[in-house]
Amino acid sequence: MSQARLITESEESRLTELEQGQPESAEALQALIEEIKTRTVRAALDDPQVAERLEGKRSRVVGTDLREEKPRDGERIETRLAEVGIYDYDDNVLIVPIIDLRNGVVAAIEERRGYHPSLAAEEIEEAKNIALAHREFQSLTEYSELEVVAFPARAAVTESHPGFGHRCVTLYFWTGGEQPERVSQAVVDLSTQEVVPGDAEGEPFVEPQGLA
Amino acid sequence: MPGTVNFADWSVSWSIPTTGEGLVISFANFKGTRVLYRAGAPFVLVPYHGNSPTFKDGLGHQGAPFTPVKPTAPNAPSWQIPPIQWATNDNQYDPVANPGGAVMVEQIPHDLLEPDKVVIWAKLQCANYQYVHRWVFHADGAIHAEAGLGGRLFHFNLSTMGHIHNFYFRLDLDIAGAGNNLVQRFAHKGNNPSDDQWLDINFESKETADPNTYTKWRVLNKAPKPNGLNRSYELIPGSDGAPDGIHTSASTYSRGDLWVVLYKPGAEDGADVGVTDDVLTTKYANGEAANGQDVVVWYCLRHHHQPRQLGEETIVVPYEFLSFHLEPRDFVDGTIRNLYATTPPSPL
Numbered sequence: 001m002s003q004a005r006l007i008t009e010s011e012e013s014r015l016t017e018l019e020q021g022q023p024e025s026a027e028a029l030q031a032l033i034e035e036i037k038t039r040t041v042r043a044a045l046d047d048p049q050v051a052e053r054l055e056g057k058r059s060r061v062v063g064t065d066l067r068e069e070k071p072r073d074g075e076r077i078e079t080r081l082a083e084v085g086i087y088d089y090d091d092n093v094l095i096v097p098i099i100d101l102r103n104g105v106v107a108a109i110e111e112r113r114g115y116h117p118s119l120a121a122e123e124i125e126e127a128k129n130i131a132l133a134h135r136e137f138q139s140l141t142e143y144s145e146l147e148v149v150a151f152p153a154r155a156a157v158t159e160s161h162p163g164f165g166h167r168c169v170t171l172y173f174w175t176g177g178e179q180p181e182r183v184s185q186a187v188v189d190l191s192t193q194e195v196v197p198g199d200a201e202g203e204p205f206v207e208p209q210g211l212a
Numbered sequence: 213m214p215g216t217v218n219f220a221d222w223s224v225s226w227s228i229p230t231t232g233e234g235l236v237i238s239f240a241n242f243k244g245t246r247v248l249y250r251a252g253a254p255f256v257l258v259p260y261h262g263n264s265p266t267f268k269d270g271l272g273h274q275g276a277p278f279t280p281v282k283p284t285a286p287n288a289p290s291w292q293i294p295p296i297q298w299a300t301n302d303n304q305y306d307p308v309a310n311p312g313g314a315v316m317v318e319q320i321p322h323d324l325l326e327p328d329k330v331v332i333w334a335k336l337q338c339a340n341y342q343y344v345h346r347w348v349f350h351a352d353g354a355i356h357a358e359a360g361l362g363g364r365l366f367h368f369n370l371s372t373m374g375h376i377h378n379f380y381f382r383l384d385l386d387i388a389g390a391g392n393n394l395v396q397r398f399a400h401k402g403n404n405p406s407d408d409q410w411l412d413i414n415f416e417s418k419e420t421a422d423p424n425t426y427t428k429w430r431v432l433n434k435a436p437k438p439n440g441l442n443r444s445y446e447l448i449p450g451s452d453g454a455p456d457g458i459h460t461s462a463s464t465y466s467r468g469d470l471w472v473v474l475y476k477p478g479a480e481d482g483a484d485v486g487v488t489d490d491v492l493t494t495k496y497a498n499g500e501a502a503n504g505q506d507v508v509v510w511y512c513l514r515h516h517h518q519p520r521q522l523g524e525e526t527i528v529v530p531y532e533f534l535s536f537h538l539e540p541r542d543f544v545d546g547t548i549r550n551l552y553a554t555t556p557p558s559p560l
Contacts, residue, residue, distance in 0.1 A: 027309070
Protein backbone atom coordinates (compact mmCIF):
# COMPACT_ATOMS: atom_id res chain seq x y z
CA MET A 1 0.00 0.00 0.00
CA SER A 2 1.29 3.41 -0.95
CA GLN A 3 2.28 5.62 1.98
CA ALA A 4 2.17 8.76 -0.15
CA ARG A 5 -0.54 11.33 0.41
CA LEU A 6 -3.50 10.89 -1.85
CA ILE A 7 -4.54 14.50 -1.46
CA THR A 8 -2.10 17.38 -1.35
CA GLU A 9 -2.35 20.42 0.89
CA SER A 10 -2.90 22.61 -2.14
CA GLU A 11 -5.71 20.32 -3.31
CA GLU A 12 -7.36 20.58 0.09
CA SER A 13 -7.20 24.37 -0.12
CA ARG A 14 -8.51 24.25 -3.66
CA LEU A 15 -11.39 21.98 -2.61
CA THR A 16 -12.42 24.42 0.11
CA GLU A 17 -12.28 27.29 -2.34
CA LEU A 18 -14.31 25.47 -4.98
CA GLU A 19 -16.89 24.21 -2.47
CA GLN A 20 -17.74 27.80 -1.66
CA GLY A 21 -17.83 29.07 -5.21
CA GLN A 22 -20.85 27.15 -6.44
CA PRO A 23 -22.54 26.98 -8.82
CA GLU A 24 -19.87 28.60 -11.03
CA SER A 25 -17.14 26.36 -9.59
CA ALA A 26 -19.15 23.13 -9.85
CA GLU A 27 -17.45 21.85 -12.99
CA ALA A 28 -13.94 22.49 -11.69
CA LEU A 29 -14.85 21.01 -8.31
CA GLN A 30 -16.24 17.88 -9.90
CA ALA A 31 -13.10 17.50 -12.00
CA LEU A 32 -10.85 17.79 -8.95
CA ILE A 33 -12.99 15.35 -6.97
CA GLU A 34 -12.84 12.83 -9.82
CA GLU A 35 -9.06 13.22 -10.00
CA ILE A 36 -8.70 12.48 -6.29
CA LYS A 37 -11.14 9.59 -6.50
CA THR A 38 -9.28 8.03 -9.43
CA ARG A 39 -5.96 7.91 -7.60
CA THR A 40 -7.70 6.73 -4.44
CA VAL A 41 -9.35 3.84 -6.23
CA ARG A 42 -6.02 2.87 -7.72
CA ALA A 43 -4.41 2.91 -4.28
CA ALA A 44 -7.24 0.85 -2.83
CA LEU A 45 -7.00 -1.81 -5.52
CA ASP A 46 -3.22 -1.94 -5.10
CA ASP A 47 -3.53 -2.65 -1.40
CA PRO A 48 -2.49 -6.27 -0.69
CA GLN A 49 -5.33 -6.90 1.76
CA VAL A 50 -7.91 -5.57 -0.64
CA ALA A 51 -6.41 -7.55 -3.50
CA GLU A 52 -6.47 -10.70 -1.39
CA ARG A 53 -10.11 -10.16 -0.48
CA LEU A 54 -11.09 -9.71 -4.12
CA GLU A 55 -8.95 -12.49 -5.56
CA GLY A 56 -11.02 -14.83 -7.71
CA LYS A 57 -14.17 -12.77 -7.19
CA ARG A 58 -16.18 -11.07 -9.90
CA SER A 59 -16.14 -7.53 -8.61
CA ARG A 60 -16.25 -3.92 -9.71
CA VAL A 61 -15.72 -0.48 -8.21
CA VAL A 62 -19.18 1.07 -8.04
CA GLY A 63 -18.55 4.36 -6.31
CA THR A 64 -16.35 6.45 -4.08
CA ASP A 65 -17.38 8.92 -1.40
CA LEU A 66 -15.11 11.48 0.20
CA ARG A 67 -15.93 12.36 3.77
CA GLU A 68 -14.48 13.85 6.92
CA GLU A 69 -14.26 12.32 10.36
CA LYS A 70 -14.26 14.27 13.60
CA PRO A 71 -10.84 15.05 15.05
CA ARG A 72 -9.64 12.37 17.43
CA ASP A 73 -7.94 13.01 20.75
CA GLY A 74 -5.06 15.39 20.30
CA GLU A 75 -5.92 16.27 16.71
CA ARG A 76 -7.24 19.64 15.65
CA ILE A 77 -8.63 19.03 12.20
CA GLU A 78 -10.94 16.49 10.65
CA THR A 79 -9.52 13.34 9.12
CA ARG A 80 -10.12 13.23 5.38
CA LEU A 81 -11.31 9.81 4.31
CA ALA A 82 -12.44 8.13 1.13
CA GLU A 83 -14.72 5.12 1.05
CA VAL A 84 -14.28 3.03 -2.10
CA GLY A 85 -17.29 0.84 -2.75
CA ILE A 86 -16.41 -2.42 -4.52
CA TYR A 87 -19.28 -4.79 -5.21
CA ASP A 88 -18.54 -8.50 -4.98
CA TYR A 89 -21.14 -10.13 -7.25
CA ASP A 90 -20.18 -13.64 -6.16
CA ASP A 91 -20.78 -13.03 -2.46
CA ASN A 92 -23.28 -10.17 -2.93
CA VAL A 93 -21.60 -7.84 -0.52
CA LEU A 94 -20.15 -4.37 -0.79
CA ILE A 95 -16.46 -4.32 0.10
CA VAL A 96 -15.44 -0.89 1.37
CA PRO A 97 -11.78 -0.01 1.84
CA ILE A 98 -11.65 3.17 3.92
CA ILE A 99 -8.68 5.27 2.91
CA ASP A 100 -6.96 7.90 5.00
CA LEU A 101 -6.20 10.39 2.25
CA ARG A 102 -3.55 12.40 4.06
CA ASN A 103 -1.56 9.34 5.08
CA GLY A 104 -2.24 7.28 1.98
CA VAL A 105 -3.17 4.15 3.89
CA VAL A 106 -6.12 1.79 4.03
CA ALA A 107 -7.42 2.46 7.52
CA ALA A 108 -10.00 -0.34 7.44
CA ILE A 109 -11.79 -2.73 5.13
CA GLU A 110 -15.48 -3.15 5.85
CA GLU A 111 -17.98 -5.57 4.37
CA ARG A 112 -21.42 -3.99 4.11
CA ARG A 113 -24.10 -6.49 3.23
CA GLY A 114 -27.40 -5.04 2.15
CA TYR A 115 -26.02 -1.74 0.87
CA HIS A 116 -27.28 -0.76 -2.58
CA PRO A 117 -25.17 2.15 -3.78
CA SER A 118 -25.72 4.05 -7.00
CA LEU A 119 -24.92 2.21 -10.19
CA ALA A 120 -21.58 2.62 -11.91
CA ALA A 121 -21.59 3.44 -15.62
CA GLU A 122 -20.03 0.04 -16.37
CA GLU A 123 -22.86 -1.69 -14.51
CA ILE A 124 -25.50 0.15 -16.50
CA GLU A 125 -23.77 -0.78 -19.73
CA GLU A 126 -23.55 -4.44 -18.71
CA ALA A 127 -27.19 -4.52 -17.64
CA LYS A 128 -28.25 -2.90 -20.89
CA ASN A 129 -26.31 -5.46 -22.93
CA ILE A 130 -27.80 -8.36 -20.95
CA ALA A 131 -31.29 -7.02 -21.52
CA LEU A 132 -30.82 -6.35 -25.23
CA ALA A 133 -29.49 -9.87 -25.73
CA HIS A 134 -32.70 -11.26 -24.23
CA ARG A 135 -35.38 -12.29 -26.71
CA GLU A 136 -37.97 -10.08 -25.06
CA PHE A 137 -35.93 -6.94 -25.63
CA GLN A 138 -34.03 -7.68 -28.83
CA SER A 139 -36.41 -5.57 -30.91
CA LEU A 140 -35.23 -2.49 -29.02
CA THR A 141 -31.97 -2.64 -30.94
CA GLU A 142 -33.91 -1.47 -33.99
CA TYR A 143 -34.22 2.03 -32.55
CA SER A 144 -31.63 4.33 -34.07
CA GLU A 145 -31.35 6.14 -30.78
CA LEU A 146 -31.95 4.33 -27.51
CA GLU A 147 -31.33 5.89 -24.12
CA VAL A 148 -31.33 4.09 -20.81
CA VAL A 149 -32.25 5.27 -17.35
CA ALA A 150 -31.09 2.89 -14.64
CA PHE A 151 -31.02 2.63 -10.89
CA PRO A 152 -30.84 -0.08 -8.21
CA ALA A 153 -33.98 -2.19 -8.40
CA ARG A 154 -36.45 -2.76 -5.63
CA ALA A 155 -36.25 -6.46 -6.59
CA ALA A 156 -33.01 -6.65 -4.60
CA VAL A 157 -34.84 -5.82 -1.39
CA THR A 158 -38.03 -7.80 -2.00
CA GLU A 159 -37.79 -11.10 -0.16
CA SER A 160 -40.14 -12.96 -2.49
CA HIS A 161 -38.21 -11.95 -5.60
CA PRO A 162 -35.55 -14.22 -7.17
CA GLY A 163 -33.18 -11.27 -7.19
CA PHE A 164 -33.46 -10.69 -3.43
CA GLY A 165 -30.08 -9.87 -1.95
CA HIS A 166 -28.46 -9.53 -5.37
CA ARG A 167 -27.23 -6.52 -7.34
CA CYS A 168 -30.32 -5.79 -9.42
CA VAL A 169 -30.86 -2.99 -11.91
CA THR A 170 -34.06 -1.44 -13.18
CA LEU A 171 -33.68 -0.21 -16.74
CA TYR A 172 -36.06 2.11 -18.52
CA PHE A 173 -35.53 2.35 -22.24
CA TRP A 174 -36.30 5.67 -23.94
CA THR A 175 -36.10 6.78 -27.52
CA GLY A 176 -33.70 9.62 -28.12
CA GLY A 177 -34.40 13.00 -29.63
CA GLU A 178 -36.07 16.11 -28.31
CA GLN A 179 -39.26 14.37 -27.26
CA PRO A 180 -38.15 11.02 -25.92
CA GLU A 181 -40.70 8.29 -25.29
CA ARG A 182 -40.40 5.43 -22.85
CA VAL A 183 -40.61 2.21 -24.85
CA SER A 184 -39.80 -0.59 -22.43
CA GLN A 185 -38.39 -1.60 -19.09
CA ALA A 186 -36.38 -4.49 -17.75
CA VAL A 187 -34.92 -5.69 -14.50
CA VAL A 188 -31.49 -7.29 -14.71
CA ASP A 189 -29.79 -9.26 -11.97
CA LEU A 190 -26.09 -8.48 -12.29
CA SER A 191 -25.22 -11.14 -9.75
CA THR A 192 -26.60 -13.88 -11.98
CA GLN A 193 -26.23 -11.83 -15.19
CA GLU A 194 -29.77 -12.48 -16.35
CA VAL A 195 -33.08 -10.73 -16.91
CA VAL A 196 -35.46 -11.28 -13.99
CA PRO A 197 -39.16 -10.46 -13.46
CA GLY A 198 -39.96 -6.82 -12.85
CA ASP A 199 -43.02 -7.25 -10.69
CA ALA A 200 -41.34 -5.83 -7.61
CA GLU A 201 -41.11 -2.37 -9.09
CA GLY A 202 -44.53 -1.06 -8.17
CA GLU A 203 -46.64 -2.18 -11.12
CA PRO A 204 -45.27 0.71 -13.13
CA PHE A 205 -47.40 0.29 -16.22
CA VAL A 206 -50.71 -0.44 -14.52
CA GLU A 207 -53.11 2.48 -14.62
CA PRO A 208 -55.25 3.31 -11.57
CA GLN A 209 -58.50 1.37 -11.26
CA GLY A 210 -61.58 3.25 -12.33
CA LEU A 211 -59.72 5.74 -14.49
CA ALA A 212 -59.81 6.19 -18.22
CA MET B 213 -18.22 17.90 0.20
CA PRO B 214 -19.11 18.92 -2.36
CA GLY B 215 -20.70 22.34 -1.72
CA THR B 216 -20.76 25.06 0.89
CA VAL B 217 -23.00 28.11 1.06
CA ASN B 218 -22.56 31.17 3.25
CA PHE B 219 -25.71 33.23 3.79
CA ALA B 220 -28.09 34.38 6.54
CA ASP B 221 -25.24 34.12 9.08
CA TRP B 222 -25.01 30.42 8.28
CA SER B 223 -22.24 28.41 6.71
CA VAL B 224 -23.56 25.04 5.58
CA SER B 225 -22.14 22.21 3.47
CA TRP B 226 -24.09 19.56 1.63
CA SER B 227 -23.56 16.35 -0.36
CA ILE B 228 -25.43 13.34 -1.69
CA PRO B 229 -23.29 10.26 -1.00
CA THR B 230 -23.42 7.33 -3.38
CA THR B 231 -24.81 5.18 -0.56
CA GLY B 232 -28.43 6.04 -1.40
CA GLU B 233 -29.18 7.99 1.77
CA GLY B 234 -30.17 11.23 0.08
CA LEU B 235 -29.19 14.79 0.93
CA VAL B 236 -26.69 15.17 3.77
CA ILE B 237 -26.04 18.43 5.58
CA SER B 238 -22.71 18.92 7.31
CA PHE B 239 -20.63 21.55 9.09
CA ALA B 240 -23.56 23.87 9.75
CA ASN B 241 -22.26 26.88 11.67
CA PHE B 242 -24.42 29.78 12.88
CA LYS B 243 -22.58 33.05 13.41
CA GLY B 244 -19.35 31.10 13.18
CA THR B 245 -20.24 28.58 15.88
CA ARG B 246 -20.87 24.92 15.12
CA VAL B 247 -24.45 23.64 15.39
CA LEU B 248 -24.61 20.51 13.26
CA TYR B 249 -21.75 18.24 12.40
CA ARG B 250 -23.85 16.07 10.12
CA ALA B 251 -27.57 15.59 9.52
CA GLY B 252 -29.80 13.76 7.11
CA ALA B 253 -32.83 11.57 6.68
CA PRO B 254 -31.18 8.36 5.48
CA PHE B 255 -34.27 6.17 5.35
CA VAL B 256 -38.04 6.05 5.63
CA LEU B 257 -40.16 3.09 6.76
CA VAL B 258 -43.46 2.76 4.94
CA PRO B 259 -45.84 0.10 6.29
CA TYR B 260 -49.09 -0.32 4.36
CA HIS B 261 -52.43 -1.38 5.74
CA GLY B 262 -52.61 -5.15 5.85
CA ASN B 263 -48.87 -5.19 6.72
CA SER B 264 -47.84 -5.73 3.10
CA PRO B 265 -45.83 -4.26 1.59
CA THR B 266 -43.60 -2.61 4.14
CA PHE B 267 -40.86 -0.67 2.49
CA LYS B 268 -37.65 0.68 3.80
CA ASP B 269 -36.70 3.36 1.29
CA GLY B 270 -33.22 4.81 1.35
CA LEU B 271 -30.03 3.55 2.89
CA GLY B 272 -29.05 -0.03 3.29
CA HIS B 273 -30.57 -3.32 4.29
CA GLN B 274 -33.93 -3.89 2.56
CA GLY B 275 -33.79 -0.31 1.31
CA ALA B 276 -34.37 0.81 -2.26
CA PRO B 277 -31.88 3.68 -2.43
CA PHE B 278 -32.74 7.31 -3.09
CA THR B 279 -31.58 8.32 -6.57
CA PRO B 280 -31.25 12.07 -7.19
CA VAL B 281 -32.85 13.79 -10.15
CA LYS B 282 -32.44 17.38 -11.22
CA PRO B 283 -34.50 20.02 -9.44
CA THR B 284 -36.29 20.57 -12.76
CA ALA B 285 -37.46 16.94 -12.95
CA PRO B 286 -41.24 16.56 -12.95
CA ASN B 287 -43.22 15.31 -9.97
CA ALA B 288 -43.55 11.78 -11.33
CA PRO B 289 -42.70 8.16 -10.65
CA SER B 290 -39.25 7.02 -11.74
CA TRP B 291 -40.44 5.41 -14.94
CA GLN B 292 -41.79 8.72 -16.22
CA ILE B 293 -38.67 10.76 -15.57
CA PRO B 294 -36.99 11.34 -18.96
CA PRO B 295 -33.27 10.60 -19.30
CA ILE B 296 -32.26 14.25 -19.40
CA GLN B 297 -33.72 14.89 -15.95
CA TRP B 298 -31.50 12.50 -13.98
CA ALA B 299 -28.76 14.28 -12.05
CA THR B 300 -25.14 13.61 -12.87
CA ASN B 301 -23.54 15.16 -9.79
CA ASP B 302 -24.39 16.45 -6.32
CA ASN B 303 -23.14 19.99 -6.83
CA GLN B 304 -25.41 23.02 -6.91
CA TYR B 305 -27.78 23.01 -9.83
CA ASP B 306 -27.54 25.87 -12.26
CA PRO B 307 -29.08 25.85 -15.73
CA VAL B 308 -25.89 27.22 -17.27
CA ALA B 309 -22.97 26.51 -14.93
CA ASN B 310 -24.07 23.05 -13.79
CA PRO B 311 -27.17 21.70 -15.57
CA GLY B 312 -26.53 18.17 -14.24
CA GLY B 313 -26.53 19.22 -10.58
CA ALA B 314 -28.91 17.61 -8.09
CA VAL B 315 -28.93 20.19 -5.34
CA MET B 316 -30.84 23.45 -5.31
CA VAL B 317 -29.42 26.19 -3.13
CA GLU B 318 -31.58 29.25 -2.64
CA GLN B 319 -30.51 32.39 -0.83
CA ILE B 320 -33.75 34.15 0.05
CA PRO B 321 -33.56 37.70 1.40
CA HIS B 322 -35.61 38.81 4.38
CA ASP B 323 -39.10 40.22 4.02
CA LEU B 324 -41.69 41.69 6.35
CA LEU B 325 -42.26 38.42 8.21
CA GLU B 326 -39.25 36.22 7.68
CA PRO B 327 -35.53 36.78 8.08
CA ASP B 328 -32.87 35.91 5.50
CA LYS B 329 -32.78 32.21 4.89
CA VAL B 330 -30.81 29.70 2.89
CA VAL B 331 -32.69 26.71 1.54
CA ILE B 332 -30.98 23.52 0.37
CA TRP B 333 -33.01 20.77 -1.27
CA ALA B 334 -32.94 17.82 -3.63
CA LYS B 335 -35.49 15.55 -5.31
CA LEU B 336 -34.89 11.84 -4.79
CA GLN B 337 -36.54 9.07 -6.76
CA CYS B 338 -37.41 5.74 -5.18
CA ALA B 339 -39.44 3.56 -7.58
CA ASN B 340 -42.96 5.03 -7.65
CA TYR B 341 -42.19 7.70 -5.03
CA GLN B 342 -40.40 10.97 -5.34
CA TYR B 343 -39.10 12.31 -2.04
CA VAL B 344 -37.73 15.77 -1.34
CA HIS B 345 -35.15 16.49 1.33
CA ARG B 346 -35.22 20.19 2.19
CA TRP B 347 -33.36 22.11 4.87
CA VAL B 348 -34.07 25.74 5.70
CA PHE B 349 -31.59 27.77 7.74
CA HIS B 350 -32.96 31.07 9.06
CA ALA B 351 -31.00 34.14 10.12
CA ASP B 352 -32.63 33.95 13.56
CA GLY B 353 -30.84 30.63 14.08
CA ALA B 354 -33.80 28.34 13.43
CA ILE B 355 -33.52 25.25 11.22
CA HIS B 356 -36.51 23.69 9.52
CA ALA B 357 -35.91 20.09 8.47
CA GLU B 358 -38.42 18.97 5.87
CA ALA B 359 -39.36 15.82 4.01
CA GLY B 360 -41.45 16.15 0.88
CA LEU B 361 -43.73 13.55 -0.67
CA GLY B 362 -44.43 13.27 -4.37
CA GLY B 363 -44.63 10.69 -7.13
CA ARG B 364 -47.18 7.99 -7.73
CA LEU B 365 -49.25 5.98 -5.26
CA PHE B 366 -47.85 2.45 -5.00
CA HIS B 367 -51.18 0.78 -5.65
CA PHE B 368 -54.89 1.58 -5.78
CA ASN B 369 -56.46 -1.16 -3.69
CA LEU B 370 -58.91 0.74 -1.52
CA SER B 371 -58.61 -1.29 1.65
CA THR B 372 -54.83 -1.52 1.79
CA MET B 373 -53.51 1.60 0.07
CA GLY B 374 -53.25 3.67 3.25
CA HIS B 375 -49.80 3.81 4.75
CA ILE B 376 -47.54 5.65 7.16
CA HIS B 377 -44.35 7.44 6.23
CA ASN B 378 -41.84 7.25 9.07
CA PHE B 379 -38.89 9.49 8.14
CA TYR B 380 -35.84 8.86 10.32
CA PHE B 381 -33.51 11.82 10.75
CA ARG B 382 -30.03 11.33 12.14
CA LEU B 383 -28.87 14.56 13.80
CA ASP B 384 -25.32 14.92 15.03
CA LEU B 385 -25.61 18.20 16.91
CA ASP B 386 -22.20 19.48 17.93
CA ILE B 387 -23.26 22.56 19.86
CA ALA B 388 -20.18 24.81 19.90
CA GLY B 389 -18.03 21.72 19.44
CA ALA B 390 -18.14 17.96 19.68
CA GLY B 391 -18.60 16.25 23.02
CA ASN B 392 -19.65 17.38 26.49
CA ASN B 393 -23.31 17.06 25.49
CA LEU B 394 -26.40 16.57 27.57
CA VAL B 395 -29.81 15.74 26.09
CA GLN B 396 -32.83 16.92 28.05
CA ARG B 397 -36.55 16.37 27.72
CA PHE B 398 -38.99 19.22 28.32
CA ALA B 399 -42.17 18.69 30.32
CA HIS B 400 -44.91 21.21 30.96
CA LYS B 401 -46.46 19.50 33.97
CA GLY B 402 -49.11 22.09 34.74
CA ASN B 403 -49.72 25.79 35.12
CA ASN B 404 -48.30 26.15 38.59
CA PRO B 405 -45.09 28.12 39.08
CA SER B 406 -42.00 26.21 38.01
CA ASP B 407 -44.06 23.49 36.38
CA ASP B 408 -41.93 23.70 33.22
CA GLN B 409 -38.96 21.41 33.63
CA TRP B 410 -36.01 20.09 31.68
CA LEU B 411 -35.23 16.50 32.64
CA ASP B 412 -31.80 14.99 32.01
CA ILE B 413 -31.45 11.93 29.79
CA ASN B 414 -28.33 10.34 31.20
CA PHE B 415 -28.19 7.15 29.19
CA GLU B 416 -28.75 6.04 25.62
CA SER B 417 -32.46 5.46 25.32
CA LYS B 418 -35.63 5.63 23.27
CA GLU B 419 -38.06 8.50 23.88
CA THR B 420 -41.75 8.90 23.15
CA ALA B 421 -43.42 12.30 22.88
CA ASP B 422 -46.32 13.14 25.17
CA PRO B 423 -48.57 15.85 23.72
CA ASN B 424 -50.08 16.40 27.17
CA THR B 425 -46.78 17.75 28.46
CA TYR B 426 -45.64 19.48 25.25
CA THR B 427 -42.65 17.21 24.79
CA LYS B 428 -39.61 18.63 23.09
CA TRP B 429 -35.95 17.83 23.54
CA ARG B 430 -32.73 19.76 23.49
CA VAL B 431 -29.07 19.02 23.08
CA LEU B 432 -26.82 21.32 25.07
CA ASN B 433 -23.15 21.91 25.55
CA LYS B 434 -22.46 21.44 29.25
CA ALA B 435 -19.76 24.13 29.31
CA PRO B 436 -21.62 27.28 30.37
CA LYS B 437 -21.21 30.62 28.67
CA PRO B 438 -19.88 33.55 30.73
CA ASN B 439 -23.49 34.39 31.67
CA GLY B 440 -23.91 30.94 33.18
CA LEU B 441 -26.31 29.65 30.55
CA ASN B 442 -25.70 26.71 28.27
CA ARG B 443 -25.87 26.91 24.50
CA SER B 444 -28.43 24.48 23.16
CA TYR B 445 -30.70 23.59 20.26
CA GLU B 446 -34.21 22.35 20.82
CA LEU B 447 -35.92 19.76 18.67
CA ILE B 448 -39.59 20.63 18.26
CA PRO B 449 -41.49 17.53 17.06
CA GLY B 450 -43.61 17.68 13.92
CA SER B 451 -45.26 14.26 13.57
CA ASP B 452 -49.01 13.98 13.08
CA GLY B 453 -49.21 10.64 14.89
CA ALA B 454 -47.71 8.51 17.61
CA PRO B 455 -45.49 5.45 17.21
CA ASP B 456 -47.53 2.48 16.07
CA GLY B 457 -48.47 -0.45 18.25
CA ILE B 458 -48.51 1.57 21.47
CA HIS B 459 -52.23 2.03 21.91
CA THR B 460 -53.44 -0.96 19.92
CA SER B 461 -52.46 -4.52 19.22
CA ALA B 462 -51.50 -3.59 15.69
CA SER B 463 -48.17 -4.64 14.24
CA THR B 464 -45.30 -2.40 15.15
CA TYR B 465 -42.85 -0.86 12.75
CA SER B 466 -41.98 2.50 14.25
CA ARG B 467 -41.76 2.27 18.02
CA GLY B 468 -40.30 5.59 19.14
CA ASP B 469 -40.06 9.31 18.48
CA LEU B 470 -36.45 9.99 19.44
CA TRP B 471 -33.38 7.99 20.33
CA VAL B 472 -30.35 9.29 22.20
CA VAL B 473 -27.20 7.45 21.16
CA LEU B 474 -23.48 7.98 21.40
CA TYR B 475 -21.58 9.18 18.35
CA LYS B 476 -19.67 6.29 16.84
CA PRO B 477 -17.41 7.10 13.88
CA GLY B 478 -18.52 5.43 10.68
CA ALA B 479 -21.12 3.30 12.44
CA GLU B 480 -24.77 3.27 13.43
CA ASP B 481 -25.80 5.08 10.27
CA GLY B 482 -29.13 3.28 9.82
CA ALA B 483 -27.97 0.90 7.11
CA ASP B 484 -28.61 -2.14 9.31
CA VAL B 485 -32.14 -1.06 10.17
CA GLY B 486 -34.72 -3.36 8.58
CA VAL B 487 -38.40 -2.64 8.07
CA THR B 488 -38.85 -1.92 11.77
CA ASP B 489 -36.81 0.44 13.92
CA ASP B 490 -35.88 -2.28 16.41
CA VAL B 491 -32.19 -1.80 15.61
CA LEU B 492 -32.33 1.77 16.92
CA THR B 493 -33.78 0.62 20.21
CA THR B 494 -31.91 -2.60 20.83
CA LYS B 495 -28.54 -1.98 19.20
CA TYR B 496 -27.89 1.75 18.92
CA ALA B 497 -29.56 2.92 22.17
CA ASN B 498 -28.29 0.15 24.38
CA GLY B 499 -28.03 2.01 27.65
CA GLU B 500 -24.50 3.41 27.57
CA ALA B 501 -23.88 6.53 29.65
CA ALA B 502 -24.58 9.58 27.49
CA ASN B 503 -24.29 12.52 29.87
CA GLY B 504 -21.20 14.51 28.94
CA GLN B 505 -20.48 12.49 25.81
CA ASP B 506 -20.63 13.24 22.09
CA VAL B 507 -24.26 12.47 21.36
CA VAL B 508 -26.33 11.83 18.24
CA VAL B 509 -30.12 11.93 18.20
CA TRP B 510 -32.39 10.06 15.82
CA TYR B 511 -35.81 11.59 15.32
CA CYS B 512 -38.76 9.99 13.54
CA LEU B 513 -40.99 12.39 11.61
CA ARG B 514 -44.21 10.52 11.07
CA HIS B 515 -47.18 11.08 8.76
CA HIS B 516 -50.21 8.99 7.89
CA HIS B 517 -51.01 9.08 4.19
CA GLN B 518 -54.64 8.39 3.39
CA PRO B 519 -54.62 8.42 -0.41
CA ARG B 520 -57.00 10.53 -2.47
CA GLN B 521 -56.87 8.02 -5.27
CA LEU B 522 -60.02 9.20 -7.02
CA GLY B 523 -59.46 12.85 -6.24
CA GLU B 524 -56.27 14.86 -5.96
CA GLU B 525 -53.88 11.92 -6.28
CA THR B 526 -55.03 10.06 -9.40
CA ILE B 527 -51.80 10.87 -11.24
CA VAL B 528 -49.28 11.80 -8.55
CA VAL B 529 -49.25 13.06 -5.01
CA PRO B 530 -48.99 16.86 -5.24
CA TYR B 531 -45.91 17.86 -3.25
CA GLU B 532 -46.65 17.75 0.44
CA PHE B 533 -44.12 18.69 3.10
CA LEU B 534 -43.70 17.53 6.67
CA SER B 535 -41.30 19.25 8.99
CA PHE B 536 -39.85 19.62 12.42
CA HIS B 537 -37.85 22.50 13.81
CA LEU B 538 -34.52 22.93 15.51
CA GLU B 539 -34.57 26.15 17.51
CA PRO B 540 -31.69 27.81 19.36
CA ARG B 541 -32.02 28.28 23.12
CA ASP B 542 -29.41 30.52 24.76
CA PHE B 543 -27.19 29.94 21.75
CA VAL B 544 -26.77 33.71 21.45
CA ASP B 545 -26.86 36.30 24.23
CA GLY B 546 -29.74 38.46 23.07
CA THR B 547 -32.35 39.06 20.41
CA ILE B 548 -30.81 39.28 16.98
CA ARG B 549 -31.57 42.67 15.41
CA ASN B 550 -32.58 43.78 11.93
CA LEU B 551 -34.08 40.49 10.82
CA TYR B 552 -37.15 41.88 9.05
CA ALA B 553 -37.59 44.41 6.25
CA THR B 554 -40.03 46.47 8.27
CA THR B 555 -40.02 50.25 8.56
CA PRO B 556 -37.79 50.73 10.41
CA PRO B 557 -35.99 47.38 10.19
CA SER B 558 -36.69 45.27 13.26
CA PRO B 559 -36.15 44.01 15.89
CA LEU B 560 -35.04 47.52 16.80
